[in-house]
Amino acid sequence: MEMDQLVALCKRRGFLFQSSEIYGGLNGFWDYGPMGVELKRNVREAWWRDMVTAHNEQTAPAGAPGPYEMTGLDCAIIMHPQVWKCSGHYDLFHDFMVDCRESKHRYRHDQVWGRWVEARGQRFFVTTEALGHEGLEETEQRALKFFGLRAKNADELVWDGPLVSLTTVDDSAKVLGPEAKALGSLTEPREFNLMFKTYIGALGGEESAAFLRPETAQGIFVNFKNVLDSTRVRLPFGIAQVGKSFRNEITPRNFTFRSREFEQMEIEFFCRPGESPEWYRYWRDRRFRWYVELGLSSDRLRLRDHEAAELSHYSTGTADIEYAFPFMAQGEFGELEGIAHRGDFDLRSHMEGKLDPKTRPLEVEKDEHGQPRHRGSGRDLSYFDADTKERFIPHVIEPSAGADRATLAFLCEAYCEDEVPDENGKPTKRTLMKFHPRLAPYKAAVFPLVRKDGMPEVAQAIYAELKPHFNVFYDEKSAAGRRYRRQDEIGTPYCITVDGQTLTDGTVTVRDRDSLRQWRVPKDACVDEIRRLLAGEL
RNA sequence: GCGGGUGUAGCUCAAUGGUAGAGCGACAGCCUUCCAAGCUGACGACGAGGGUUCGAUUCCCUUCACCCGCUCCA
Secondary structure, three states: OOHHHHHHHHHHOOOEEEOOHHHOOOOOOEEEOHHHHHHHHHHHHHHHHHHHHOOOOOOOOOOOOOOOEEEEOOOOOEOOHHHHHHHOHHHHHEEEEEEEOOOOOEEEHHHOEEEEEEEOOEEEEEEEOOOHHHHHHHHHHHHHHHHOOOHHHHHHOEEEEEEEEHHHOOOHHHEEOOOOOOEOOEOOOEEEEOOOEEEOOOOOOHHHEEEEOOOOHHHHHHOHHHHHHHHOOOOOEEEEEEEEEEOOOOOOOOOOOOOOEEEEEEEEEEEOHHHHHHHHHHHHHHHHHHHHHOOOOOOOEEEEEOOHHHOOOOOOOEEEEEEOOOOOOOOOOEEEEEEEEEEOHHHHHHHHOOEEOOOOOOEEOEOOOOOEOOOOOOOOOOEEEOOOOEEEOOEEEEEEEEHHHHHHHHHHHHEEEEEEEOOOOOEEEEEEEOOOOOOOOOOEEEEEOOOOOOHHHHHHHHHHHHOOOOOEEEOOOOOHHHHHHHHHHOOOOEEEEEOHHHHHHOEEEEEEOOOOOEEEEEHHHHHHHHHHHHOOOO
16 A cells, blocks of 8 residues: 555545645644544544453453553643653753754764864864774874874874863864864754743743643653542552643654654553563553554564663563554554553652663762752652552553554554446445444444435434434435445445335345445344444344 | 655646646536436635746745655654
């Protein structure tokens, strides 16, 4: 399938539009149309139902180490700025960058290294991206090349000090960029904020600066104590949240895959430290199975465990659920969901101050005065186990899914073309969306075969009967074949048609989207028939 | 952010320094007894801004968006 065809269908049938299209569009933002809003809502609701409301805390689900509780939360998008400092987003997302006018490359200001060199009456700062021995060697090579010296004349170079960060240099005109041939090609450092900044209150000003959340998870951590104190949940338990997040992606591309405003479906699952590896494996497998159950059963879906080198130091396991989107290169996959074992990093960071992920055991990151780099809340976020009389900080398993990415994967997987004989028996191309019935925007469509002989009245009565139970669509315009095709393109799994026979024996036809199979049921049995079809009982 | 390409109707595509065409779809009507039928009718577009010109959709500049490659992807 070509992505262009799916994008065209999404627009034609009202799944997805580019944001602010009449003004020329806005990069990285997308709007869901009348079909898209139903599809995405079904994705979201399937997730919430399967993970939260339908979960029975009294028995252990298949594969789970034991019973557990699930509950939900809906947090504000704007939170106290300190949240993002303790979560690590402020440091990680908030960089100063320099661009090289000559090589057109961009570097993080604090990750360019170099040392001062003087030779032949010229003194400048020669840079490299490497550190240590490699960095010393490369700066020497580059200095020699700059002056046109041979290696044997290396002693002509007078070095002033060791390798230091570019952040120590004030005059960019005296800097030789990491891949430049001339001095002064690097721009002044520019603030590069991957979080959306906003201002609280009608008056601006830096003291009122805040950020739109780059993930929903932190709202769960900062409410951990509130949930414990208000709901009587006990370990192990999970808190789920669905909501919008915002990131200034550097390169939004590939339809909705990398959007700047996107929706997450996240669970923070709290458990006893000793049991966390088992829970991690449960959630990894449970979440993978969820996508399979909703139709991503092809070989385009995979579960990939991160290798040890990819893991954060405090994490004992992370896995990605990935999908081979059509816009990706052969053999490449895009992330739908990450399941991470986060230990006690988040709760402790919000207690004690931002932890340094490079330390083990984890310690609070300190500034040059020995004070916490980012102060925590000082609140006690530990858990008291009434059975064992133990107090400890729970470990966390985080299944974090992208609602828009899942929706996009379901769209890609559903897109399908086949050939159907037309009224003359000639094969004609048919485009259909093979959504899982739970995800399909409409569950059924109701038609009178022709607009006469009382057929519309019967069809309208059936429509009215179905409407309170399912999202259904009524259509009496143009020929029956065309109406079927219209429903195929928006993925309606079943069509109910009132025909001449209905008027004599009271039965209607039900038509299956994928197989084109038709069968008759009594017109009064439509609600039950559709209900059983959707439940997979027929 | 860089380089290349592309922006014409809802979609797919024409043509043009001088009134912008078509197919499909959508809409209305007629007709139609099961997989995009037929007839009739009406609606509908040069991404945005600026410049050159008597006149610009066409040439030039800027900008926005999309596609491809690079970079980035926390």
